[in-house]
Amino acid sequence: MNTTQQLLADDPIWIILIKVVGLFALGVVLTLFMINWERKVVGRMQQRPGPNRVGPGGWLQSLADGLKLAFKEDIMPTLADKRVYFIAPVISTIPAFVAFSVIPFGGEVSMFGERTVLQLVDLPVGVLVVLACSSIGVYGIVLGGWASGSPYSLLGALRSAAQVISYEIALGLSIVAVILYSGSMSTSDIVSAQGTGWYVWLLVPSFVVFVISMVGETNRAPFDLPEAESELVGGFHTEYTSLKFALFFLAEYVNMVTVSAMATTLFLGGGQIPWLGHLWSGFDNGWFQFLAFIVKTLLFLFVFIWLRGTLPRFRYDQFMRLGWKCLVPISLLWILLIFAVRAWRNSESGDITTLLVAGGIVLAVILVVAFLVPDRRRTEPLPIELGSDYPVPPLDLTVPTPPRARTRRVTGSSGKEPAAVGSGDSGKESE
Amino acid sequence: MITTLAQAAADTGGPMTLGESIAFWILGPIALGGALAMVLARNAVHSALFLVMTMLSLGILYMVQQAPFLGFVQIIVYTGAVMMLFLFVLMLVGRDSSDSVVEVLRGQRLAGLALGLGLAVLLVAAIARSLIEVTPVGLGAGGAGSSQNLHGIGRLIFTDYLLAFELTSALLITAALGAMVLAYAPSKSRSKAGQRATVLARLTGRHARISPLPGPGVFATANSVAVPALLPDGSIAPESLSDIIESTPVTEIEQPPADPHSLTGGSSQDGDR
Numbered sequence: 157m158n159t160t161q162q163l164l165a166d167d168p169i170w171i172i173l174i175k176v177v178g179l180f181a182l183g184v185v186l187t188l189f190m191i192n193w194e195r196k197v198v199g200r201m202q203q204r205p206g207p208n209r210v211g212p213g214g215w216l217q218s219l220a221d222g223l224k225l226a227f228k229e230d231i232m233p234t235l236a237d238k239r240v241y242f243i244a245p246v247i248s249t250i251p252a253f254v255a256f257s258v259i260p261f262g263g264e265v266s267m268f269g270e271r272t273v274l275q276l277v278d279l280p281v282g283v284l285v286v287l288a289c290s291s292i293g294v295y296g297i298v299l300g301g302w303a304s305g306s307p308y309s310l311l312g313a314l315r316s317a318a319q320v321i322s323y324e325i326a327l328g329l330s331i332v333a334v335i336l337y338s339g340s341m342s343t344s345d346i347v348s349a350q351g352t353g354w355y356v357w358l359l360v361p362s363f364v365v366f367v368i369s370m371v372g373e374t375n376r377a378p379f380d381l382p383e384a385e386s387e388l389v390g391g392f393h394t395e396y397t398s399l400k401f402a403l404f405f406l407a408e409y410v411n412m413v414t415v416s417a418m419a420t421t422l423f424l425g426g427g428q429i430p431w432l433g434h435l436w437s438g439f440d441n442g443w444f445q446f447l448a449f450i451v452k453t454l455l456f457l458f459v460f461i462w463l464r465g466t467l468p469r470f471r472y473d474q475f476m477r478l479g480w481k482c483l484v485p486i487s488l489l490w491i492l493l494i495f496a497v498r499a500w501r502n503s504e505s506g507d508i509t510t511l512l513v514a515g516g517i518v519l520a521v522i523l524v525v526a527f528l529v530p531d532r533r534r535t536e537p538l539p540i541e542l543g544s545d546y547p548v549p550p551l552d553l554t555v556p557t558p559p560r561a562r563t564r565r566v567t568g569s570s571g572k573e574p575a576a577v578g579s580g581d582s583g584k585e586s587e
Numbered sequence: 588m589i590t591t592l593a594q595a596a597a598d599t600g601g602p603m604t605l606g607e608s609i610a611f612w613i614l615g616p617i618a619l620g621g622a623l624a625m626v627l628a629r630n631a632v633h634s635a636l637f638l639v640m641t642m643l644s645l646g647i648l649y650m651v652q653q654a655p656f657l658g659f660v661q662i663i664v665y666t667g668a669v670m671m672l673f674l675f676v677l678m679l680v681g682r683d684s685s686d687s688v689v690e691v692l693r694g695q696r697l698a699g700l701a702l703g704l705g706l707a708v709l710l711v712a713a714i715a716r717s718l719i720e721v722t723p724v725g726l727g728a729g730g731a732g733s734s735q736n737l738h739g740i741g742r743l744i745f746t747d748y749l750l751a752f753e754l755t756s757a758l759l760i761t762a763a764l765g766a767m768v769l770a771y772a773p774s775k776s777r778s779k780a781g782q783r784a785t786v787l788a789r790l791t792g793r794h795a796r797i798s799p800l801p802g803p804g805v806f807a808t809a810n811s812v813a814v815p816a817l818l819p820d821g822s823i824a825p826e827s828l829s830d831i832i833e834s835t836p837v838t839e840i841e842q843p844p845a846d847p848h849s850l851t852g853g854s855s856q857d858g859d860r
Contacts, residue, residue: 240636280737284659291667295639298671302632302678310678317675321668341737542790546797 160278160344163264167272174267175276179256187409191218194461201465222402230398235305244303245396245403248296252410255289258282259417260343262427262446274446275344282343283331286418287324290373293407294320297375297382300404301392312391315472316375316382322479323372323379329487330365333494334422347426354430356423361490363423365483367459370415372479374408377464381472416456417449424452610651618644631677635670642666656737801827 167175192207192215199206208214232238262274279285294316301313335341337358338349356363372379383391390396393404420426427445470478500511542548621641628634642665650658744752780788789797801816801824816827 237630237632240632279655281655281659284656284663288659288662288667291663291671292643294667294671295674298674298678299636302674314675314678317671321671324663324667542792548790548797 158278158342158345158348159264160260160273160275160348161342163271163273164275164278168270171267171270171272172276175274179276180253183253183256183410183413184406186413187406188218188222189215190409190412190457191221191405193457194464197458197461198465201462225402226399228398230400231395233305233395236395237303237305240299240303242400244296244300245400245407246296247299248293248407249403249410251289251293251296252407252414255286255293255414256410256417258285258343259414260347260421260426261417261449262444263440263442265442265446273344274442278342278344281341283335283341283346283418283422286414287328287331289414290411291320291324293411296404296407297392300396301382304392304395306395308388308390308394309392312382312384312388312394316392319375319379319381319475320373322476323369323483326365326369326479326483326487327373329484329491330362330369331422332487332491333359333362336491336494336498343421343426347421347428350425351428352430354423354425359423359494361486363419365487365490366419366422367456369479369483370419371460371463372475374411374415374460376408376412376460378467378469379475380469381475384469386469412457412460413453416453416460419456420449420452427452607651611648614644614648614651617641618648631680632674635673635677638673639666639670642670656740796826 195217196206196214206214207217210217210220232241257276258279260273260275260278264271264273266272297316298313301309301311301316304310334346334355337355338346340346340349375382381391382388383393388394393401396404427442427447427449429448497511501508618641621637621639621644625634625637625641628637643662646658646661646666648658649655649661788794812829813832816824818824
């Protein structure tokens, strides 16, 4: 039993209650914040202001939307399987919050005179809790899609089932390397094992695979096939309204926060910033670690938003090929390599110099062979003879780039404030 | 929570502690009820859901008995992956497929009953023996208690039971490969043309025309397949006429009943009007 587990074991019941309420509040507040942040950031990326009406700077928009959802009519489709339809949003929300409980948000703090750790539980198999919760959470999506009795929902549910099963394998494999190096599955042990250096430097392939598959696991763009708007209306939640829909939304965003927090825990050393403690001892405080943890988590959440603003949605077969033929084999090979290196280092003759020299030689040989192999000869594309007189553009058509200067001059002529579309004064002046 | 429960259960295999018995008396009936409901439920998806409930409570029972690893693996593998595949297939089959009570194989029910009874006798005998003759030591006794679970299982699998482990994995891989070959091999021979090949085939005149057939489009007055497309001058585009529809004799039918998909709950319909 490590110190975290000992500290957690003698927590009085009121501290546990405070932590539970705090975790729930954190989940909900982060969801409200994320929705707004996402809309604002994507808005900036698409050169529009985003929500800016409700509250200061528009930051209360998602709160207003949530309240509105609660007062909307709750529609039960005629073809729905009533009980399953009712319970599906609940099934998807509860595991999302349960997975939150093993996240090591910060180090040791003193709460009303009681020493404790900013973490609800620390199981010896903490990492598995997150995996288990995500595999239960997908039941909500699948059952909701099935019970709605609509083809769109059913298709979304089927896609979601296949997607989560496939990407959970890649996710699990990418965690294996971290567990091997930290020697434990407990989240607090993994964080304390990164006291000297983060695993993101040591285990780069694992990190990349984890980040890609965590986007797939949470059904987010560019992997948001279960709710592809252009194909399936709303996907699994097409038929849902009111609070049930809000629960699905809540679950999606809490899941995003959870996997981001997991990535922080596994690869970015949790709340620790190794070199900062040398500057000033105050940075070793548990509350400061909490702050650092939240900042790192927000970094991952920003990547989620960035991806959504940048990438188009994958086609279904491309998505499956990426998972099964790219991520899983890479993970397996990487784990094999790690096993080999560790076995070598644990053996009697295993010293790091020999290993590095051998690795360098192998790399050099690969490079030499790669340079010696001749380039693939480019075959000239055959000229295509058109089979009909149907008007098609020439195949070697080059699209001319529009001249930049003219567009700049147009905006320049309307004065120094091109963004003043909504303000009434400048409009009257121009008239 | 679970750790405290597990720690409350003493490290030796003594009598059940309060937390353990509370958990047992809550989870036991749920697991049993789920199992019974799985057998009795008419709808296949409901049946699968009750099985999920049973498996979940079993997983939590494992955790309470100082085997958190086993508990979570039970949830991830059985509830998360295996049952999800079950549900996947059930959904593809269709939501209204209920059990048929027609006996297809003669004597199947009798044989099933006999085998089931035999299994029950075996299980009862094994459990009774474990209750009477074996003295429980608890998972904590062998140094493999809740925090050492992983190390213990890992050491056993990769030392004493290595051969059994490898054999099992070889069997499973063979099964998976076999299933893939059986399902995939016949369709491999006629591989589909890609986007590029299709476009080239269209451009080089291997299709009848370069564009799709004209549908009832911009100039048409309706969007039924039976309505021909109109050319800009108002004449009928001959390529939009379907031979099948044109040659089918038409008889007037009565107005069909309303499509259930278009119906909503009674109250909301009234509200709309």
